[in-house]
Amino acid sequence: MLLKVNSKGLYCAKADVYIDPWRPVKKALITHGHADHMRWGNQQYLCHTDTVPVLKVRLGADVVYQSVGYNEPVTINGVSFSFHPAGHILGSSQIRVEYKGEVWVVTGDYKLLPDGLSPEFEPVRCHHFITESTFGLPIYQFESPLTIFDDISNWWQENREQQRATVICCYSLGKAQSILNYFKETEERVFLHGAVANLNDAFRENGYHFIGSRIAADQKKEDFRQALIIAPPSALGTPWMRKFGDYRTAMCSGWMQLRGMRRRRGVDKGFVFSDHCDFNSLNAAVKMSEAENIYITHGYELQYAQWLREAYGLNAQIMKTLYNDTETEEL
Structure with a gap:
């Protein structure tokens, strides 16, 4: 096999490189x-150009890296490697690996529904297709992120009419930028948790500019009345939230589709917005790959592999990795 999992990660022995090693x-x-x-x-990193700002924030400016564009x-x-849009977040890539006519595709995390910011998923034909299965059950059926953003806008308007602040909790990397991109024309006040602001500052080196002001320690509660605040889920229930006065909270996650999840997270509102594929999108991606061999990583691996075998007659098997599917990523 051209790609195998060992104790360090997904390994290509022919090239002596790893993909997303742990x-x-x-x-x-x-x-x-x-x-x-x-x-x-890692001693060296190879990633898409739009992943470089994140690499510098998370791992430090002294990291040795090489960057490439899509389809380069x-x-x-x-062994030939190329990066192709995954639709997950800025810079997210499927990695195509080819050696002597044998083609593998590693999707990483991906989604097919456009969010208005991330380059849209590009189908890549292959013989072997490695896919996540975070939402690999039929119960997960997501609406367009743009529809969800409309819902967020309407809810924010309701809160403004009641003189309340609106706190949206989501990934600092990915969902936050997509939401801010949707509201880029707003004239209302938008504030950012430091984790979100740090990433937005980093993305400027690649020409991305997102709205919103970093929240200062000395700001008054009055500053946040009727405002939109973007924060990571870790901010929920912390003293940091007290500065907003009268506010309402919402969580953006695919898990919000589950009954009771909003209550367990202790928020007022749940928006079903994920940067992963829902069940139908997973099936569509598998079909578009035209691969006969499918390897299922994190998520509902057992159930989704069985579905692909029974529904489509594919050689689908579980590939155990250390990637996660919590949708509570923090920086």
């Missing part, structure tokens, strides 16, 4: 900047 290695190819896929300690092949020891 232990330090000599050379790592990175699908995207979330912490379970881009870890500290890189040959390592006779």
